[in-house]
Amino acid sequence: MRYFPYFRGRQYDLRALQAFAQTPFNNITPIIEPVRDIPALPQTLTDFIQADQPIALVLNPRVGHYHFDAPAKHPIQSVLATGAVTPAFILSPLLPPEQLEAHPTAIVIVQHFDDLALFLARDWLPETLTLLVPPEARIRRQLRDRPFGHLVDHFVPGEYATDTAQLMDSFFSDDRSFAATFGEIGFSDFLTVGQPYSEHGFPTKAVTLHLTYLKDGRVRIRHFQSDDHADFRHQREKFFQALTKAVMWINQAPTINQTPATDQLLTLANEHHFPGMGIIKALTLTHHLTMMNRYLNY
Template sequence: MYYFPYFRGRQYDLQALKAVAQQHLLPANIIPIIEPVRDIAALPKTIAAFVAHDQPLVVIANSTVSDYALTQQKLHDWSAWQDNPALIIGHVLTPTLVEADVTPQPEHQTLLVARQYDDLVAAKQAGLLNAPTHLLVPPEARIRRLLDRPTIQLFDHAWLPEHPRTYADLPDGLFSDDWATDLLTPYVGYSDYGIGGGHYSEHGYPARAVTIHLTYFKGSQLRIHRFVSDDHTDFKHPKEKFFQAVAKLADWLPKQAASVQTAAQQLADYHTTQHFPGLGVVKRLSIMHHLQVMAAYFKQNYPHSD
């Protein structure tokens, strides 16, 4: 069983991944995917950390959600690692890619992300679908009927409320039950966009409430708990809103299992110290927590021979 958590290469995503790589926490069957979106120093530094600790990582070579791929002269190039066996080169399947007939080198693992049925049909006709080591596809019946090879399910489990609703309307709920149903499906692994969701915005967007998202397992069910500030009338005072949210986290965390006592404890400590680290740090620690929770679950339930 594989898990491919999918990240866009924002600063806080990369910081979280680099920290997890340096702690050498991930088993070999949890393989993060980075789709670069910005030409920043954190990208090659994160890749270097995974390579240095011999941990597998996927980097998408043809980013499709920003203008990163259009930047000809990269200030922070990562190509020096592309031949390293720990690095898996990924591509997003597009009509342009099908026309280019990108054939991977057989000595390296590769990954193909297919988001559209029509692109998959064209790629199959071109004979491209059996080449990649890993193929990520949406969980659609017509796609399952089209393919005759093992695949990874790619699905966005995150919920994004629309105004005037907030995360306070659903403080706790199911995030994913992929792991509970794996024996009933044809998939050999799963991929999702984590707590951040698949939606990408180049500049982000302001939120009326500060929300801290923490995943945790209840049996084989992955759930998510949301700690939401009481104040959500405007876009002001993020510091005060953070303390409202983290106070709820600090009350909830000691009642949870030991597997949840991860980077979340660092967040809870901010309630004790009354220190506001900035929302970027909150996101980094929340991502680290999710990866630590998944690593503990996989090591117990899906041990992998490294």
């Protein structure tokens, strides 16, 4: 069973991956859809290669402003030339079948049933591909003899991040059991960020820290939200309101739900330091990766 966390290549996504690459883990292959030409992208790929850990890169990104055919300030071609980065593709009618023939062990992200049906009908999908598909019965029926896993977005934030105030603790996923039930080779999600992509992000009235944890063999998620959410001001103060709640939970959590990332949150609380929301998002993502590594071996 393998976990394929799906990242957009924003700065905080790559920061989380760089931190995770320095820790021991098994059966996890992160997928990066590049969205910006930034130095952290080639560095992240290099970090995983040097750690002898798998990493995949989407070669036909659909969001953001990364173009493989355009001159890059921070090129990655030399990294890709090592052959250590697994190619990935988003399936669409615009994807040349020759690309899949040239990369028969690639990961293919299927978003729509009709796209999959087209490529299967034309015999454009080598059987050695790993397919990540929506968890639909009609799709599973088409893939009985192929290696596939499911991709689903478990994270649905409320408007302006205030709707979670009434739901501090909720079920997140039990993908391992779901995948095993249907004979899948693994599963993928959009972590604790969600599938919708925004180039520059947007301000929120509330600051919320989302921390996943394990209970009874399943993944749950805690939402620690600031008390103030009347307007978009005072992000620093709101962060400490949310962090105070998170610290209370972390200090009482069993060891299996404590990670190097939660240790860093405790340090930030002790030092009363606000490093910026990008750093905080990276910490919560690194925490999620660590929890999913434990979930696979729970």
